[in-house]
Amino acid sequence: MPEMLEVESYRQIASRALGRRIEAVEVRDPWFVKGGIDPDAVVAALRRRRFVADRRIGKLLLLDTDDGSTLGVRFGMTGVLELDGVDGIDGLAYGSTRRDPAWERFIVHFDGGGSLRVRDARRLGGVELDPDESRLxxxxxxxxxxxxxxxxxxxxxxxxxxxxxxxxxxxxxxxxxxxxxxxxxxxxxxxxxxxxxxxxxxxxxxxxxxxxxxxxxxxxxxxxxxxxxxxxxxxxxxxxxxxxxxxxxxxxxxxxxxxx
Ligand SMILES: [Zn+2]
Known part of the structure; x- marks a missing residue:
């Protein structure tokens, strides 16, 4: 399962998305949005914004936007981050590398093409707006x-x-x-x-x-x-x-x- 070393590789690929304008956000699986927030609120917070910083604390990936909000991503047991069709880490030993579209829980589409996708077969991960970092x-x-x-x-x-x-x-x-x-x-x-x-x-x-x-x-x-x-x-x-x-x-x- 993804531990901090895997999430670090996800952070590194997510860094290539910095500065790109977010055109649309798809919450394919509303259950994947954590923190008691309406999925529409996550979409509204990210749309037309840009990610300006990538951070990681332990297994939590943090992407800060240009208006001061933060998208937190957790990968649970089987989560994979994909940017522009490339996975953060090759040949995950702990899970299938199969790309079943049903496993795509959350997608950020950028202006001019390209996307950031969270794939999670067992859906034990999740995304959250402004996660409480003090709990880590x-x-x-x-x-x-x-x-x-x-x-x-x-x-x-x-x-x-x-x-x-x-x-x-x-x-x-x-x-x-x-x-x-x-x-x-x-x-x-x-x-x-x-x-x-x-x-x-x-x-x-x-x-x-x-x-x-x-x-x-x-x-x-x-x-x-x-x-x-x-x-x-x-x-x-x-x-x-x-x-x-x-x-x-x-x-x-x-x-x-x-x-x-
Ligand atoms: Zn021994």
């Missing part, structure tokens, strides 16, 4: 060790669940979190507040390394554990049989020999 923690790429330490401090939640809590740190999803905990050699079921200073330091450098390396490889599905995410999966480092269990509501894989 800092983007994971900007989190320093102190911020990470504060996010974990005193929490009785499993460290994995805390890392995926978007109000604490924005952007980490299931795959990125499993990979970074594996790199840090920390058991995902550990209580977040139980990590000592040395473990927080290790976790922080593993988080940075995971984002950098997987970003370069092409997405959250390119992690070292990815090929082993099945019942008989083994640790790519030491060869132990991976443990598989639901943690924080998500299927989690880790190496019981090394992650303690």
């Amino acid at each position: 923690g800092p983007d994971a790429t900007t989190v320093d060790r102190t911020t990470l330490s504060d996010a974990l401090f005193g929490s009785a939640a499993p460290v994995k669940a805390r890392l995926m809590d978007q109000s604490r740190i924005a952007g980490l999803g299931n795959l990125l979190t499993d990979d970074l905990l594996w790199r840090a050699r920390i058991d995902p079921t550990r209580t977040a507040g139980s990590l000592d200073a040395g473990e927080v330091r290790r976790l922080h450098s593993a988080m940075r390394a995971t984002l950098r390396v997987l970003g370069r490889r092409g997405g959250s599905h390119t992690g070292d554990l990815q090929d082993q995410r099945h019942r008989d999966g083994h640790c790519p480092r030491c060869g132990s049989l991976l443990q598989r269990q639901s943690v924080g509501g998500r299927t989690t894989y880790w190496c019981p020999a090394e992650q303690i």
